[in-house]
Amino acid sequence: MSATWNRSTSPPRLDLSVRVPASTSNLGPGFDLLGLCLDLFATVTAEVRDDGLGRVETDGSAGWLENVLIESARAGLELGAAPDLSMRLGLSNEIPVARGLGSSGAAVAAGLLLGATAAGTRSQAELERSALVDAAVELEGHPDNAVAALFGGCRLSLRTATGWRVVHQTVHPSIGFALAWPEAPLATARARAVLPEQVPFAAAADNPRRLAALLAGLCTGDVQLLTHGLVDHLHEPWRLPLIAGAAEALAAARAAGAFGATLSGSGSTLVAVGPVDRAPHLARVLGDELARHGALGGARAAALVEDAPRVEVVRSRDGSAW
């Protein structure tokens, strides 16, 4: 971060921008644990003013993500001890919202990074990304999407006695991801509300076995491990009935050569995991089957995004310089 602010007669202004990835979470047994960044992006801009008013708003472009973006930017400013800065946020978003692709997690990460960067630019003290994790989890309610969006790559979020520990999970380059989502949204809150209080002992006992296989399979590209690992008993059985054609589409993807197929996050997007060169075909298979049962929102192959989002200083200006 090179820009610094000088007070002058008109409030100094800083324009920031950050591009944050979508994420698929859970991948079956990694419920509220695993988030994997994919190449659909939300770009958030911020006009920051050092006017002492502490007003955070959007320019009207954020739609359903407006509140989460404002709250996260505020939290970033507060963490950076600069709650008196004002921010005007704008969103350009290619992540389908309320489809289990981490749009709110991306908004949380973007807001926190922009707020913390604005604060740090004034104080010259940059906040560590890891200092934002607790706030991200609190804002989002679960760690997987927001943490992945903050750090990039595939991430496991573990709550320890001393706070959240974020672990990088290697994903073998032979593995590809195919997505398809219905036109109808499915809010995470609704998909969490259908989960049971308790599950049978056999289901609880099998899920960690599946998770161990999934993580080893992601690391090595071992097809048998991935196939064994992309199975869940804790959330998928209750959520699939909420999405017309989901069970049929997952079965079709498996029959077409996917190693496995499951819900992306809490749905309504479906994700098939297969050979990287077959991902476009698998996306078509998922999409065709969803379309047979209702209106299709979209279908595409998606690539893992390893890079952490970086806040860019678009321009820095005080009254005299501009």
Ligand SMILES: Nc1ncnc2c1ncn2[C@@H]1O[C@H](COP(=O)(O)OP(=O)(O)OP(=O)(O)O)[C@@H](O)[C@H]1O
């Ligand atoms: N029907 C709705 N009307 C208004 N806002 C909504 C509606 N459904 C969801 N939202 C808001 O849209 C944002 C994104 O929704 P949500 O968190 O459910 O999905 P997501 O982040 O896209 O997917 P996921 O977290 O499952 O990966 C949230 O801030 C949520 O409050």
Ligand SMILES: N[C@@H](CCO)C(=O)O
């Ligand atoms: N782990 C969260 C992700 C929300 O997309 C859930 O499954 O509810």
